Every structure is written in C-alpha cells, then in structure tokens.
Amino acid sequence: MGYNTEKDEPLTPAGRMFLQPEMNTIITCAIGLKNPIDIGAIRSEVKASVMLKQPRFTSLLVRDSNGREHWRSTQINVDRHLVIRPEPVTEDPSVSPEDAVNEYLADLSVSCPLSTDKPLWEIHLLMAHNCIVLRVHHALGDGISLMSMFLSCCRRADDPAQTPTIGGLGTSSSTAASGEERRRRRRSLWTLLNVVWYTLVYAVEFCLRSMWLKDKKTAVSGGAGVELWPRKLETAKFVLDDMKIVKKAVVGATINDVLFGVVSSGLSKYLSIRSSPEALPEGRKMTGLSMVNLRPQPGLQDMTKLMDEKSKTRFGNQFGMLLLPVYYHKNESDPLQFVRRAKQMIDKKKLSLEALFSYKIGDFVMSNFGPKLACKLNYRIVCNTTFTISNVIGPKEEITAVGNPVTYLRANSTSLPHAITMHMVSYAGKADMQILVAKDIIPDSQLLAKCFEDALLEMKEFAVASEKGVK
Template identity: 30%
Template sequence: MDLNLQINTKYKEEDTTDEPVSPSGQYFNSKTLSVRILGILESEIPIDDSNTFPLLEQLFLPINPRFSSIMVHDKKGVKHWKRVEVKLEEHVHVPKYPNGLSIEEYNDYFDKYLTEISIKPLPKDKPMWEIHFFKYPTIKSAGQVIFKFHHALGDGFSLMGALLSCMQRADNPSIPLTFPSIQPSSETKRMDDVGCVPKTMSAIYNTACDFGWSVVKSSMISDDKTPIRSGVQGVEFHPIQISTVELSLDHVKQVKNAIGATINDVITGIIFLGTRLYMQATGKEFSNSETTALVLLNTRNIDGYKSIKEMLKNDSNTKWGNQFAFLHVGLPSLVNDQSFNPLTFISQAQKTIKRKRNSLAVYLTGQSLEFLRKCRGPEASAEFIHSTLQNSTMTVSNMIGPVEKMSLANHPCKGLYFMVVGVPQSLTITIMSYMRTLRIAVGVEKGYIDAQKFNSSLENAFQLIYKAAMKNI
C-alpha cells in the first residue's frame, strides 16, 4: 500500500467539535426511514484480511469524521454527529462456512448472506458502517468485500469517493485512477443556481406541471399493483435478493452513437423496456399499467469525482453529503405489433428526463422539504420521502467507475457494483461502470419478483435495442 496515502489518525482538539446532522442525513435515519448502501467489490484473488485493522485506521477512518461518529440528540432534540472511540473489531465481519464445497454451493451461501446483511439495520450506538469479507470462491470471483454504509453518512457520490480514495491502479499504483468525462448539461447548471428564473413560457409550464404532479404523486396517487410492485406496507423490511447483469460498454456506446443519445439515455431505455417485457410476460394487462420510476439525479455541478479534501470543503457544488433529487418518470407502454420499435423506449425516456431537468421542479421539491422540516420537523419530511418512494414502483440510480483496473490492498478488483437497501419498494436498480463493462444490479423483493427472469428480460431488451440501432447505421 502506498505510504503517501496514509493519514495521521491523531485528531486535533478542534476536530472534536460535534457536527450538526444535515437535513437529508436526518431524513435517512429517522423513525420512518433507515436507508443503507452496499458496495460489493469482487476480488480476482483469495482475500487476505490480515492487514484490515491497520488499513482501516490509517486510510479509512481519517477520510471523514462521520466514520468515527454516532448520531445523537441534544437537549433541544437537534441531531449531531458525536465523535466516539471506534472499536474496529465490531465493524468487521467474516462469515464462516464449511470447507471443500463447490463454487455453486458457496455462491448460494453468498446470495443468502447478502440478503441477510441487506435487511439487517446498522446499530445506532456505534458508527454506521461495516465491512464484510466473504472469503470463499463464487461464480463471479475468488472472494468478495462488502462495504455497508448508512445513507445518512452521505450519498453514493460521497461514499464511492471515499471507497475509491483507498484504491490504487492495479497496473501502476503511483498513477491516479481516471474516470470517463462528465459534462454537466446547461439544464443541470441552471438547477443548481438558486436564483435562476425560467426564461421561457415552456419552462414555466413544465415547472408547474412537474412540481404539481410530483407533489400529487408523492402524497395522493400510487402506482398500480403489478408483478414488480407488491404495494404492501412495510415492504422495506422484507428480504431482498440482489443479482447483476453485465453489458458491454462498447456495445452501449455503439447504440448511443447510432441514435444520437447519451449513455444514460440508452441505459434508461434498456431498463424500462426490460421491465415492461418482464411485466408483460406475467400478464398482457400489465403492458400499460401505471408504473413510475424515480430516476436519481446528482445535483452537484461537477465534471467528475473530486478528492476527499475537495469534498470536505464548504462548497455546495462538491461537498460531502447527500446531494441528489428524484425525477418521476413514467414507463412507456409496451405494444407488441408490427409498428413496435424498441428504440422508442430510449427516445421517450430521453425526452421526458430532458424536459423535467429543464424545469425547476427539482429545486422547488427540495425547498418544499426544507419548508416542511422547519414547520413540522425532520420526521415530517422523512415521511414525505417515504411516501414518494412507496407510491412509485422502482428507483434507478447510476455511478461511474474507473476506466482502469484497480486494486484494494494489492487485491485486483474484478468487478464492482452497489445497491441501495431499506427503501419501501419491491424493485431497485443501480448501474455502475467499471473498465469496459456496465454492471446493472437488481434488488428485488424476495419471493415476489423472479430475479432470474427479470435479468433475462433486461438482457433481451438490450439485444432488441442493439439490433434496432445497428439497422440505422
């Protein structure tokens, strides 16, 4: 491990001051919501965890004081991060299974273990993170490292930045990791400008419609019950099954170039079409049922990952924390006739998301949550977010990963993906790019959604879209 990455863990006196918990941090750790994030790293070689505690102390804990803090209330009921002594042995878990089993048997054990830790809440009397070492071979890798964080610590951008700060390039540790370029659109920049005013009548109209519909959808109208939405109360406490689908990033780029879309547009179209194919396979009546996806939008005005030092600065565009918003996007209907064109799922998703990002609905929704918090407290805002999630069908979020192969403590990383758990939905989908592969992770309500059939529907959707796009060349 590069010694230059090590950080002194002796905190200065001024560092011990309690940090107030941000409003979003309070929402995600409340009586109503307790949302966690899992990051799964697949190792090419068997895992050696002998240096775990020194690495955690020297690299991980100094990244952010929240990793050494618990959430407490003061006398006025205001939540703060309180620094505590971290007992590392309480945060590291290594499950034990019989030796000499087949890869398939260990794979089943891993799936069950992932389900087990997904549903289990993080203790509130210690810092809200854990690391799990699954030191057995599976179909995907020689071993797996699972990072479990509470969402109150930060969003995927912050936590992935923390994780990647502990990584190195596998080919040359002295060279930093690089990432695909991200060029924020003018719409994103405009949303981040608090004082901006829509300049066209269409933007004003879109803002009114989108904000009004978002409020109604979050508080009054729920999606239909379908093969991917059970609609039961307390679904966030049901066991989930996590699986993944791998797509070639080069093939996705071919589709992007052929139809003049973005990679995110193509991915969203694949997910929407695959979801409808799964629903239709269960019953024709679900081809046009009311189904809404919450597409997560990073509200930082950035062009890529920032260093931990930059994220800890008091800069609203890059700072650590939860800085994202939901976009309500309805899934297009699926009509199987001679006029069916799978590319319409991309074009419709592209059109809808672009229009919604061109309004100020996201900004107004954020202001409404803040107004609700000030008037009725953070629990009321958490209940509104819970209702937003519960009334929709699925959540879709994505992250970019390194272009080069990376390693963690000299363990080459074969694959990397993440999953958000503890949300009141039967279906959650996340996307992560790493090297030349897109990894789509699918979290489903166990026993309600057939994960294998759903994944096959996603793969079928990609093949339909790819073939249709190649005909345009």
C-alpha cells in the first residue's frame, strides 16, 4: 500500500508486534566521533536528511476506536527529538569514556521508552564523550533499513563527495542465500529434497519452541520477566583480518560461520569458569535466535530503492527468524572445530526456508488472530531459547558524519527475556560486538567479553600455525 499524507497509514503486522508491552523494542546505534559535536550542524543535517523524507519518521503513532495502530503524519520539531547531555555520564574518574557510554546505553535499554506524543525516534548527544546515540523504535524499521538510512547521511572520509559503499557488503546475521544462489540450488533434485526436508524439520522445531520446547538451564539462561532486570553492556572487539584468517582456514566458511564459532567457543569458555562439570555435561545445547534479512538483495540497501513504494526492497521490517544451536565443549584441542560445526549447521539452515516460514507464520497469526497472540508466541520463543545474535556488516572505509570522522559504530536494542543479547557491527576493518546482559545473572560481563575475544585469537593462532605446518 502506498503512503497517503491525507490519511492514516496502518502499521505492518511486524510493527504492531513490536509495540506490544512484552516485545516493545527500540534499536540503539552509538556513533563515536573524533571531534567535539556541533549541535547546530547536527540539527541542520537532520532537517535536510532522508530521515525526514521517510513517512514513518514524520508520523505519530495513533490508535483508532478499536485499538488498532496507525501512523498519522505530523509536523516535525527537530529540537523535540534532540536530547543533549553536556555533562559526563558519570563523575567517577575510574570509569573509562567507553564504559561510561556503555553504562548510559545499558540504562536506556531497560528504563526509557519513547514518548508517543512525537514520532518514535530521538537522538542523544553525549557532548562530553563525542558520541551520538540514535534511538529508533523497531516498529519503524529493522537494522538493515536503519543502518542503510544512517549511511546515506554520511560521507567517505577519503572522498567527502562520495557516500559510503553499501552494495553487497554483507547481511544481517545473513544465513539466507541470495536469490541467484537459491535458483542454482533448486536445479538439483537432491538439493530440492534437502530444502523440503530441512524446512519441514526446522519449521516443526520453530512451532515447538513457541509452545513448550525449551533449552535446559545454564549460567547464562534468562526467562520470563528478565527483560525488566538491570542491564550491563560490554564491547567485545575483533579485527576483521583475524576473522578472515580463520575463515580461510575452514574450507567454504563465511564471516558469519566464524562469528558463530566464536560465540560457541566463547560461551563454552565462560561456562567452564562459571559452572561445575556435574552441572554442565559435555554437549549441552544452547539455542540462539537470529534475525535474517529477507530482501532480494542481501546486506545494506540503496535508500532510493528502500524509499520506492513499488520496490520489493522496501523500508521497514522485512526479516525472518532462525534458531541457531551451539553446544558446550570444555576441552577442544582444535578451536577451528567450533567454526566447522557452525558452518555445518548454518549450511543446513541456508538450504531451508525456515526464515521465510517464520516471517509468513508470524504475519498469518498477526493478521488473523491479532497482536496479542502473535506477541505471546514470539515472547515464548525468546523465553525458550538462550541468546539473541545479529550481525550487520558496515562500510569498509572510514566515514564522516556531519563532517566529523566516525571512530566506531555500535548497535544494541532494548532488553529481551534473554540474559544475553549480542549485536555485531563491522566498520573500517574492525568489528565491535555489543553484549547486553542481565547483570544479576551474568555479573562478570567483562569476563564474558574477554572469552569471546580470546576465542577468536586462539582460532587465528591455530589457523596460522596450521598453515605454517602444512607449508
């Protein structure tokens, strides 16, 4: 349906679900800047940006007499969307600037909903920390839409006349294959049978997860109500070249395979410290929940296509969910085994239509039974799994925002019933993973972040040593 400025626009089924109290989700992006923030320049840039040309960013959330949600166009006062913090987040000199920003973001993840008397977005300017925090309600769009929109407002540091390269950069936890890859695979009868089989198996598991099938409890398990618990945010820092070395060492692997292998190894390391051998047997399964971009083109999108009403690559929420299991292994002599197991599992997921099934079944339940049931089923899926993970591959080159060099790009969201949520964004050869934890369940979040960092370094060292041994 096209946008009509004279009438209210109904919310999409996904948008309605994200507004339910149990799943009320806000996406947060932290942009670190090299130089002090110019408030006037930020204000002017926002007024002129593509953001205010996207109808959802200039519309109020309203409800009709039946309680159904709609978007209603309104006039924008940019100053109402700017939250300016001139003072440091904390006065404690022992807290680093990075930890102070993470502390601020962790507090936002639990206790600060967006006001509905204005469009559902705001920009926090942490003046003392040279950091811009963009908060956007998930009802407006998914991570791919929002990152594509943000980058359309930026410029390359080495060529200010050019916008960042966004085509084909990667996917959001992209285990989904491109349309061309799928067409090639379907030419094979055997592959087609695998597609049918894996889709059936994973669809059944997905349905069972929405009812009673649940991960067994570990030291990182959450559950109903945990979304309201106090949070701590840590950053695990990776070097993309290290991930590429590991990727090269495992035939056919992708960066996502490496990332998931790192998560599997890191969780095993952490649980080995936190749990007794009797309480945590070898091979204990922990299931991750991952969001998959369903647009025809993988990765970040061209904003002209996202803004085109006739394009299949539309702005908004266009993703499915995958259930991605990892297994606890205490003593693994070959750390690359974590990547090989991840690749084997993700390859099967690529063959299936699980992500599309989850999208279609969610849309069906929302459209026919309403948001309360759809939200309840999604909430149970989260409660019955162990963690959330996403990955957005950002620009390869350094960029500027309002003429100010960007030092980092990081993303997280409001808390879920999971005790651990991980969002990785890469930028200019680095990859930062924001780890949001319920601190009463995971009190030593710095240790958890270090376990992930150590996992990648061990894999890299093993891969380098193995290559030298072969040579």
